[in-house]
Amino acid sequence: MVGRTAYIAVDWGTTNRRAYAMTADGAVVDTLQDGRGVLALSPGDYPEAIATLRERFGAQTIVVAGMVGSTRGWREAPYIDAPATLQALGAAALDVAPDVRIIPGVALRSGPRPDVMRGEEVQVLGAISTGAAPPTALFCQPGTHNKWIETVDGAITDFATVMTGELFALVRAHGILAGMLDGAVADGAAFRDGLKRGREARNLAAALFEVRAGVLLDRLAPADAAAYASGVMIGTDVGTRTDLGDRPVHLLGGGALAALYTVAITEAGGRVVTVPDGATTAGIHAIWSLRA
Structure with missing residues (x-):
């Protein structure tokens, strides 16, 4: 071998x-x-x-x-x-x-906002190189820092990094919500209620404090608080996209977080296409094949 x-x-x-x-x-x-x-x-x-x-x-x-x-x-x-x-x-x-x-x-050095990525670009372009995604597409890569990535004719043209996963970990471990978010995070009524609240929220900080108030006032079951809070944060992230009904979202990665984003995108009116495993190695191989 x-x-x-x-x-x-x-x-x-x-x-x-x-x-x-x-x-x-x-x-x-x-x-x-x-x-x-x-x-x-x-x-x-x-x-x-x-x-x-x-x-x-x-x-x-x-x-x-x-x-x-x-x-x-x-x-x-x-x-x-x-x-x-x-x-x-x-x-x-x-x-x-x-x-x-x-x-x-x-x-992204110019334009209205700066942003950087390192590693995700290989996965996105690798997916395109194998035909797992079209040359012009919208990608979502859930993770500690979720990435929304746009390509045109096989080139990465724009992207946005959202610190959703990191922020959830921080509020779960520190601050006024620490100790309230120890329950399981999974798809269900509480998570989907959180998604709806997150999509509608104009102020994420206020929507998160509602988790504490909801538990204290018996409007949110303590066991549901983590799933609801996760829904609020993912819902806010997905809710920033106004183009989900225009084209499929090509989802990179797997596992529980990717499954939650699939629910969130679908609930927001989008259609998810899951990119098969192997995009990263495909991207590296395409670059290796270009060697002199």
């Missing part, structure tokens, strides 16, 4: 690392996933980590995407400006060590 490996693709995130032994035609023949994300490593740790990957997978060339190329990672791979294509990402990849290239992220 290792003998078929042409190169190693790595999705190196903040907390997790996913490495893939790749064939020349883009097939995954071996994988490794662990908790050695950038927060677990110092810049001096990366040469040893790279050597270990080569020992495991038996290939010399390594192509890396994700937060490893951020200011908190190994070395910064400077952002390229939107509109961004796979070809532009490949051309701007940073040679950080012999036969190790880091794919840069994408930035």
Whole structure:
């Protein structure tokens, strides 16, 4: 199996690392996933980590995407400006060590607001490269920082980062709602009630305080408070989109959070198309295939 490996693709995130032994035609023949994300490593740790990957997978060339190329990672791979294509990402990849290239992220430098992404661009453009999504599309990638990403003719043209997941974790652990949000977060009546409130809310901070008031005044069951609060925050996020009825939303990722966003988008009048697994490796492979 290792003998078929042409190169190693790595999705190196903040907390997790996913490495893939790749064939020349883009097939995954071996994988490794662990908790050695950038927060677990110092810049001096990366040469040893790279050597270990080569020992495991038996290939010399390594192509890396994700937060490893951020200011908190190994070395910064400077952002390229939107509109961004796979070809532009490949051309701007940073040679950080012999036969190790880091794919840069994408930035919005001009216009009404700044924004950056690092890692999501490979997944989006990888999905397009395989035909899992059309060249012109709207994507949603739920996570700690949810991303809404727009593409036109195979280029990332605009995106918005929403700190929904991080804010929920903060209010759950700190402040006046701490201790009230220990219940399960799952789809159900409380979550959908929260979605509706979030979509209508003009003031997220006020809508969140209503969680406390609702519990104290017996209008919200304590066991439902976490699901309701999650619904409020996700509903507010999804409610910012005024174009959900115009085109499908291509959802990247899986798991419980993606399922909640599927409900939220559908309840808001949108239609979700789930992108199959493999978009990240497809994007890295497309960039590897552009090598000189």
